[in-house]
Amino acid sequence: MAIGKRGRAARTYSVRKLTLPSILKPRLDELSAASGALYSQVLTTFWRTLRRSAGKRKDHRRQAVFLSSGTLQKLFPKDPAGLLHSHSCDAVVDAFIASMDSARTRKKTDPKARFPRRRKRFFKAPSKAAPSACGTDS
Numbered sequence: 683m684a685i686g687k688r689g690r691a692a693r694t695y696s697v698r699k700l701t702l703p704s705i706l707k708p709r710l711d712e713l714s715a716a717s718g719a720l721y722s723q724v725l726t727t728f729w730r731t732l733r734r735s736a737g738k739r740k741d742h743r744r745q746a747v748f749l750s751s752g753t754l755q756k757l758f759p760k761d762p763a764g765l766l767h768s769h770s771c772d773a774v775v776d777a778f779i780a781s782m783d784s785a786r787t788r789k790k791t792d793p794k795a796r797f798p799r800r801r802k803r804f805f806k807a808p809s810k811a812a813p814s815a816c817g818t819d820s
Contacts, residue, residue: 713765713807717774720761722801724754724778729799751779766807773808 702710728749735747749757754775761771781798788795 710807711804712763714804716761716763716765717770717807718802718805719763720758720766720771720774721778721805722803723762724758724775725798725801727757728754728778751775754779769810770808773810774805776810777805777808 731747731749736744755772758771758775759768760766761774766774778798785795785797
């Protein structure tokens, strides 16, 4: 370990760079575009539902509807292009919910922190481990 500025042991990281075959790159671009389209759909559905449920005026009889992770996963079981696995679609929804939670905790200390609002053209194509079929993990 290297010694940092304050005399503490600084962590060192090693990074390996993997070069992919050129035949895989178009497919990976398709997957990231499909993942971005799904993220954008989740984002717009969440904010439109919240905005439309509360109404334009602050009516005490109308309550705002906040969609949960499970509800969004049920609304979006697959992506529009049909390229992603259902667990990858769930991971995209979980990534949106995680960014909402992160913004909510940042808001407590920084009033200028903002919630996710931008649509994404590309998004990382996440992979979520599927539960094992036989019920035992080895």
